[in-house]
Amino acid sequence: MTDTQCPTHPRQPAVACQECFDELLEARDAAGLRMWGAARLAADCDDRFPRRFAAAAVDHPDVKDWVETWRADPEAAPSLLLAGAVGVGKTWQAYAALREAATTVRQHPRFINRVPGPSWEAVTSADLYASLRPRTGVDTEAVMETYRRVDMLLVDDLGAAKNSEFVEETTYRILSGRYDDMRPSIFTTNLPPAELKHALGDRIASRLAESCRLVVLDGPDRRRAK
Numbered sequence: 138m139t140d141t142q143c144p145t146h147p148r149q150p151a152v153a154c155q156e157c158f159d160e161l162l163e164a165r166d167a168a169g170l171r172m173w174g175a176a177r178l179a180a181d182c183d184d185r186f187p188r189r190f191a192a193a194a195v196d197h198p199d200v201k202d203w204v205e206t207w208r209a210d211p212e213a214a215p216s217l218l219l220a221g222a223v224g225v226g227k228t229w230q231a232y233a234a235l236r237e238a239a240t241t242v243r244q245h246p247r248f249i250n251r252v253p254g255p256s257w258e259a260v261t262s263a264d265l266y267a268s269l270r271p272r273t274g275v276d277t278e279a280v281m282e283t284y285r286r287v288d289m290l291l292v293d294d295l296g297a298a299k300n301s302e303f304v305e306e307t308t309y310r311i312l313s314g315r316y317d318d319m320r321p322s323i324f325t326t327n328l329p330p331a332e333l334k335h336a337l338g339d340r341i342a343s344r345l346a347e348s349c350r351l352v353v354l355d356g357p358d359r360r361r362a363k
């Protein structure tokens with residue numbers, strides 16, 4: 138053992154041992170302090186992920202690379218835009234990346250003393266717009282605030298909704314709010330990047346181009362291959 142290794146978990150560095158940190162969090166958790174450690178965060182994903190994607194694990198090298206960037210500094214990381222044809226595994230990679238992001242508790246100022254840990258939401262774009270349509274009895278601004286403020290937001294099938302002023306405005310508010318607060322997101326889209334401009338408008342396409350790491354997935358339609 139060297140003095141750069143953690144004495145309890147030799148695979149980890151001494152100064153920033155993720156395992157020691159997790160144990161500390163679990164102990165606080167057990168003490169009722171409700172700061173979630175890795176086990177609770179993983180259980181939260183198990184509870185809230187769609188069943189089809191419950192076992193999703195990152196197996197694309199560029200997505201792995203994005204996860205590492207997020208881990209290194211969640212505030213400096215770009216958003217992730219997963220593009221590709223129907224059935225290539227975009228939603229799978231997106232949930233896999235979300236799980237990695239949502240369960241990695243780092244000693245980052247943004248998450249220290251956070252109750253209950255890095256927060257996340259995952260939603261299809263259709264459900265996102267539906268939840269934000271003005272209607273009586275619902276404070277849609279509060280819903281918007283949630284989408285803007287969660288530490289990680291997954292929006293599946295961006296660009297699938299028929300374009301309208303409402304869709305454009307809503308998407309822009311979420312994207313620009315998150316961008317300004319340095320909160321990365323994960324998006325998937327069936328559209329080739331060049332067509333996003335038509336579907337979502339110039340302002341949004343250029344925001345996405347500026348703030349996202351684009352990963353294009355290819356291969357066969359996995360649904361037909363089954």
Ligand SMILES: Nc1ncnc2c1ncn2[C@@H]1O[C@H](COP(=O)(O)OP(=O)(O)O)[C@@H](O)[C@H]1O
Binds near residue numbers: 222226325359360
């Ligand atoms: N890497 C993978 N390993 C195992 N199954 C996968 C993988 N990627 C996708 N799948 C499965 O293939 C199907 C299509 O994947 P999905 O992510 O829904 O495609 P897309 O979102 O690109 O249309 C789903 O049933 C999914 O569970």
Ligand SMILES: [Mg+2]
Binds near residue numbers: 229
């Ligand atoms: Mg999909």
